[in-house]
Amino acid sequence: DTAVSQTPKYLVTQMGNDKSIKCEQNLGHDTMYWYKQDSKKFLKIMFSYNNKELIINETVPNRFSPKSPDKAHLNLHINSLELGDSAVYFCASSQEGSGTGPFSYEQYFGPGTRLTVT
Amino acid sequence: DAKTTQPPSMDCAEGRAANLPCNHSTISGNEYVYWYRQIHSQGPQYIIHGLKNNETNEMASLIITEDRKSSTLILPHATLRDTAVYYCIVRGVGNFNKFYFGSGTKLNVKP
Numbered sequence: 001d002t003a004v005s006q007t008p009k010y011l012v013t014q015m016g017n018d019k020s021i022k023c024e025q026n027l028g029h030d031t032m033y034w035y036k037q038d039s040k041k042f043l044k045i046m047f048s049y050n051n052k053e054l055i056i057n058e059t060v061p062n063r064f065s066p067k068s069p070d071k072a073h074l075n076l077h078i079n080s081l082e083l084g085d086s087a088v089y090f091c092a093s094s095q096e097g098s099g100t101g102p103f104s105y106e107q108y109f110g111p112g113t114r115l116t117v118t
Numbered sequence: 119d120a121k122t123t124q125p126p127s128m129d130c131a132e133g134r135a136a137n138l139p140c141n142h143s144t145i146s147g148n149e150y151v152y153w154y155r156q157i158h159s160q161g162p163q164y165i166i167h168g169l170k171n172n173e174t175n176e177m178a179s180l181i182i183t184e185d186r187k188s189s190t191l192i193l194p195h196a197t198l199r200d201t202a203v204y205y206c207i208v209r210g211v212g213n214f215n216k217f218y219f220g221s222g223t224k225l226n227v228k229p
Contacts, residue, residue, distance in 0.1 A: 004161070035219075041203070041221075042219070042221065043156075043162065043205075043219040044219070045216055045217065045218075048216075056216060088159060090161050090162070092161070092162075105150075105209065106152070106164040106167065107162075107164065107217060108164070109161030109162045109163070110161050111160060111161050112159065112160070112161055114159075
């Protein structure tokens, strides 16, 4: 039973293309995230959604558009891909609020999607 | 953005305890210390977290100094599979606070 899953695992595409990465969690969490890990291995948060509402939007180009059709899914669509978008993208989820606490706020990460733009 | 400092790398012999230090001198009263690790290029994995008391679970122990300005993650009997980058993160509780991952410590467990 995979807690947080992402598809595809690998994505190779050319500059200028549009692509999507999908994420699903079966943990019943109310909050989902997208992180980007670049070639220097720095892991940086991009977006966060809570109950389908955008709550964190770091300084990310508007070519990146997250979409959350329901609490269990958070997809990442990228328009006009650039070479600098090449990275590993991780999805994560956590329980941030609602229901009875206390909450530990730990985040569960997916296996990552390695995006290579040529 | 990361509020922690960690040594870039450490070595540990297999079977020995691995003690990974972290400085978080600007931590505030409502902020927890979290530890995650990332094995090769897998997704980060939660290890443990604490506020001010020492904590232990099946993976590790977390020792937080009394002034809370530093902490140590202890892997009691390191194995080769514990080779990973270990991240120490400070995060306030409450809704939607962010995890800022720093550069972490690369732990090399050697046979």
